[in-house]
Amino acid sequence: MIDIEEMMKRAQEASEAASKQLNESIEKSKKISEQMQADAEKAAAERAARQPAADEQTMANQQRQVEILGQMFNPEIMAQMAANEEMLQQMAEQKAAEATAGIMDQLFGEDMGVIAAALETLAMEEEDEDEEAEFDDALEAELYNILDEKMAQLAALPEPDPIIYTKDDPKWEQFGILLSGMIAKLNDHQLDCLDVEEHIPVMEQQIVSLVRRTWGINGRGELMDTLRYLTQEGYTLRYQIYCEANSPEELISNTDSEEEQVSLRRAWRFAQHYKTHYTPSFMIGWDIGRAAMLTRWGCYLGWLTEGEATGILWDLSQRVIKDLDNWREFAQSYLFGGLMWKLLCNDASAESYLSFLSDAATDLLAGRPEDDDGQWAACPWPEYQESHFSDMNRYH
Incomplete structure (x- = not known):
């Protein structure tokens, strides 16, 4: 006999695991980007110290890289990423619900409404x-x-x-x-x-x-x-x-x-x-x-x-x-x-x-x-x- 509660529990666990993995990936990407920004700033400072007369175009390019990296995780971008994460979580939950409903339909056909009413009257x-x-x-x-x-x-x-x-x-x-x-x-x-x-x-x-x-x-x-x-x-x-x-x-x-x-x-x-x-x-x-x-x-x-x-x-x-x-x-x-x-x-x-x-x-x-x-x-x-x-x- 299929344990419906166990099936729902597993679907929820899968959803939570997917969300956790997504959060970990975002956090990891953020750390990498921060490190890249720090490395870029350090490298620019070192080159400026060694090459006071460095080409202005090169310096401009380096500064642009720093600005791009800084923009990647500004408040607006982070808010958008949070919204995307919430959307992904909802999609995962929806997929789990659809999968569960599909299994229930396979088990009981289209009579779930009748069954639910019967369960309410039992005992x-x-x-x-x-x-x-x-x-x-x-x-x-x-x-x-x-x-x-x-x-x-x-x-x-x-x-x-x-x-x-x-x-x-x-x-x-x-x-x-x-x-x-x-x-x-x-x-x-x-x-x-x-x-x-x-x-x-x-x-x-x-x-x-x-x-x-x-x-x-x-x-x-x-x-x-x-x-x-x-x-x-x-x-x-x-x-x-x-x-x-x-x-x-x-x-x-x-x-x-x-x-x-x-x-x-x-x-x-x-x-x-x-x-x-x-x-x-x-x-x-x-x-x-x-x-x-x-x-x-x-x-x-x-x-x-x-x-x-x-x-x-x-x-x-x-x-x-x-x-x-x-x-x-x-x-x-x-x-x-x-x-x-x-x-x-x-x-x-x-x-x-x-x-x-x-x-x-x-x-x-x-x-x-x-x-x-x-x-x-x-x-x-x-x-x-x-x-x-x-x-x-x-x-x-």
Whole structure:
């Protein structure tokens, strides 16, 4: 893989080396000229001393040489040389930029504008990291209200009725891909095939960096461990434990930092607030949605084969339709889990995050196909059948 940063660094170094060489040449020429002027003056003085009656024309010629040498580096000439040097430096930088652009065009054709836009949207789940805000009781209460409003808005979205998928129905593959729809929509990923993006070096590097940075996953083994955690425990189990705890102290260990203890108490209050409205199984959409995205990322990076990824998405599909009844509930579950995650991460930018998720779900369910939206509406939710569920766990 070509290292773009290294290529730019080398181009800059070449430009700096050319400029340095030019400066050295100018300085050397100046010294030579100064020495020539001094030598000429000395020679003229010596000849004048030896030959008082020297020919006036000879003396005039010598004086003219001295004057010419003196004019070579007068202020005006030096200013012009400095301007020339600056012009040469700009030309060198321009050539380096043109060379870099040429290489980029060879690598990626004419799609660099599209790629740049995609890179700006990748990892949007964390795009509010730099916002500074602090939690307090008023903010927690406000976030609960915002979540309730968003959940109500999602519940009102139009959606086709669930349909029965046969066991070998090809729609299962597309449904599994669409389980990653929330994150994929935020990151402007493809949703019509297993690959999240075109296989070009810049996108592969960006996605491997994303997976490592946001999940700490560096390869196949860690990916599989994370998928097992999300499908067997995840936030579904965590929410259940927090709901059942009589006090936050039951959740805190001696090794937890003060900040972690504050976050645990905040998440415990969240669970206590909602436990009579939403059971632990309602959290499944948050876990399955992220597992589906990781599966697609893993396949794109070559950590999973296409067959393995398809099988995992099948299993994820069977798990989620067992506990949720439609895309609206799936989206609500994702917002629900997303807020609990933000509370545990001590991230007070949760309001904007909920808005991003709600907008993505609306586009997926009620958006227009001509705007590359409406993918969920075009793939109705499968009606749950026990026979399908019995074929699960093929990758555990």
